[in-house]
Amino acid sequence: MEATIGNVIAVMGDFKNPDKVTAAAKGIHGAGYTKFDIYTPYPVHGLEKAMGMPKTSLPKFALAGGLFGLSSAFALQYWTGGIEYKLNIGGKPLFAPQFGVPVFFELMVLCTGLTVFFTMFGYLNRLPNWHSKYQYDAGFQAATDDNFCVVLEAEDPRFTVETAQALLSKLGADNVRVVRETLEQD
Amino acid sequence: MEAKEQVATATAGYTNGAAMNGYHDSPSAKPVREPLVLGNKTIHQITEDICGIAEQKATPKFWAALLASMLVAGAGIGALTYTIAVGIGVWGLNNTIGWGWDITNFVFWVGIGHAGTLISAVLFLFRQKWRTAINRSAEAMTIFAVINAAVFVLTHTGRPWLDYWLLPYPNQMKMWVNFRSPLEWDVFAVSTYFTISLLFWFTGLVPDLASLRNRAKSKIAKAGYTVFSLGWTGSTRNWHHYEFAYMIFAGLSTPLVLSVHSIVSFDFAVSILPGWHTTIFPPYFVAGAIFSGFAMVLTLMLVAREILDLHEYITLKHIDNMNKIILATGMIVGYAYAMEFFIAWYSGNPYERFVFINRATGDYAWSYWMMMTCNVFSPQFFWSARLRRNVWFTFVLSIVVNIGMWFERFTIISTSLHHGYLPSSWHYYTPTWVEITIFVGTFGLFMVFFLLFAKYLPIIALGEIKSIMPGAQPSHHHHDDHAHDEHSGEVTAKAHH
Known part of the structure; x- marks a missing residue:
């Protein structure tokens, strides 16, 4: 499967520490982002609250x-x-x-x-869904191992590459990166 | 409430919070309580260790074990086919004794399953974090045990091709099932138990299968893990609902596990047969089920611990804890045996008294004393902490306990049936080779399932064990958060509502 590169879909950053990622979640939520997610290898308690998620129905x-x-x-x-x-x-x-x-x-x-x-x-949770547009990103994949991967989605109305990068860097994320769409060609 | 508990357990292993970095341990910190996972592992190491088991190439030993189990299972399937083709006349049952090894084995296998649910649900609700090392395999064991139980209960009907008659469905005969019968309750109890156990197990597996998926090298493995992990990404937006679902499952399974063996005991207790008609049966059966189930978990896990080198995950602390549960439930079972006897005397009912005296001194006295020795006397060794932590002793005793629990069911069934009210119909029952082969065969089937599970699925609940590692959870500072002192962001006891 070959892949070519398309539009920017997200800015991602990695964390290894549960406290820092929780603080980051608060920071992103505080900055007014709504389309973002944090991918973790296990449920980090309190993270959903820090992200401003409502109680589950x-x-x-x-x-x-x-x-x-x-x-x-x-x-x-x-x-x-x-x-x-x-x-x-x-x-x-x-x-x-x-x-x-x-x-x-x-x-x-x-x-x-x-x-x-x-x-x-x-x-x-909208599963099964066997395709994620982020799935080729190594840091995103490592979220099932030991990485806390913060994803600011380009669909967010506040999103610009520069502000998103600046926000993640300010919050202490490692490996802040711009992720582009991967177009599969079979 | 929960916050307190979480903090307390997260800090429990260390004298001070500063050691709980999770990624590298300070050498100055001395454990007060044994850590749950030995070897100061990082989160990544846990992934490597557990996924590594599923990823390594199957050894000749594995194939040999699988083949041997398949042969044993095959023999059982052969005997089962023979039974279905010829009829249950090939079993040793007679007019007096209509339930023999079939129902004994059914109750035995259903009981085995109970430890799995207890570990996954009850210990979850009680926040017993040590369960994370064993819950996955215990849940798997539950499912395989219930499949085996189904083998017996579905064939003992005599015409298993008509077993769907057990279900209430509209039919041309305009007949409906009899909801007044405990046997019908059993249909609902066991099928619900199987379904919920399977859903609970699968729910737990999904995130771990995603870990395996993201690491898989071969195309087939990748495809398999991809399909069954449902595309799990580890999104917090998903974990949020997932965790709640997990809690509901635990909350459902806790009363469910108590109900299932209670209802199995109703099969006996609701009848008016002396020896069966006792109100103590439901709690006594549940305790016995947990007793035998824990013994089976130990038998399997001690072997898996050696073969798969899980010493750092299944520690002596885990074995010790399980042995304590065996001791406690063994005592409940012993109490129930004694109380049954007392009530038989106290009731003043001569038939009741006869059955119990006959049980201990009659034709099946060998079975009764076998049960007493294995279930009541042998667990007493576990008062000794040294023996609870002796792997070989535990292994042998876990098998002894299951032999005892099998004999318990056999004793209850055959001694109560073989001497009824009319001495002219007194009879004795011995199984035929067919029944013995089917029973042995179910062990083969059980091992086939278990070996495949241990080889291809994460045998330890990855996501769960990671979440209880020191340093895995954030250190919030709540008003009720007195269990650890203030430290930097690296310090990680956790709080959560």
Whole structure:
């Protein structure tokens, strides 16, 4: 695969220290940038807050999934046993919440888990997405090893190459670099 | 709350905060508590070590082990095919004893799985950071164990090609499943358990697969890791949601793991058979499951530790901690055995009393005493700190415990069934070669899965172990942050809400 070089897509800088990268996140957020991200090998606690990210909406989805599971379990047991297929087994009631508990619980957990999994990966994180426009940058790749890679995206309204470079240098980033689009030619 | 805990554990290994640089350790700092990872590793070294295992060429030893496991699994699959083709009449079951090795093995394997969930979920919620060295492989073990459990429970129905009848679905017979039966609860419990364990495990794997993807040299490896890492980049915007999802999974799995073996115990406890009809079963089964599961984790991890040279990650501290859990759950199990006996006497029910006296002195007394020796007496050695930290002793004892736990299930099932109310139907049960081969075969299958996992996937949770390294987290200074003193930016205890 050959690659040619295109437009500027980002300015990147590297950090190795969690304190400095957190301070940098605050600095970038404070400077008014919105289209930026920090790629890290593991979750650095407090970084999302320093970046000014709002709380995740995942719990709402989880709750909805759980309620769906619980109510379907109720409906399933009530309708099949109590209405559709009335079978007397040892004189036990056709439906009672007591014997429904295990299935209430299991379906609630199952639906919550599936909702969380697909919402988190698919909806909130937009995965799978097997291509990233930054993927040829070595520092970006090293973010799955030990690098904290700060990316100021060119799409940000405040972005100019010079100001972005100056900001990252001021915040103490190493290896501040301009990253250009890589056009793949198969 | 969390901030306090995080700071406390991050500083725990060192007498002062200044040593916690993460990238190079000050020689003056003496550990108060053993560090979780030995060898003063940098974050990069951890990537090298763990990814290195998956990247090195498979050795002839590996292929030999894989082949041997496949042969054993193959024999099991052969016996299983024979069972399905001919019918479960080829097993040693009779009119009196309708559940034998099939359900014994089902409960045994489901129980094994519980340690994995306990380590990944319960210890996560309790912020037990030592879990990061073993959680990945324990979770993998859970999944493989539940697959094995499914083998038994799906074939014992007799006509496994009709197993979908277990699920409630609209059909031309206009029939629905019986939700009043604990066996139906089991269908929901075990399938939910498997699904959630798999999602939890896979969620944990995604960032680590991305690490492997970015390092992969061969095209095939690159393609495989690329697909399964879903294009994970390590974006903080992703980690943010990811971490919350991980917490919800832990929060879901904690009651789930308790529910699954409780529901398995309902298979027995809800019946009115003396020996089964006891209210102590749910907690007793859960404790037993964790007991056997930890033993299995130890058996596997001690071998992996030697073969893959993970001494710096799975330290004596980890082994010590797991042995303490084995001791604690072993005591709960021992208490449950004693309490069962007491209640059988205290109930004043002659049938109940008979079953328990028969259990200890009757035809299956050998099985009962085997269980008592392995599960109640043998873990007592672990009161000794020296023995808890003796690798060979732990290895042998972990196997003894699992033998004991297998016999527990066998004892519960066969002693309660073989002498019913009518002496004319009293009977004895011995398994046939078919049942034995299937059981041995499941160990082969388990090893095939485990070997493939250990070879091709990150056996230690990279992202998680990195995040608990000294120096890995920022040092925020909160009002409740009293656990470490003020230092420069290099100092890294962490705080987080």
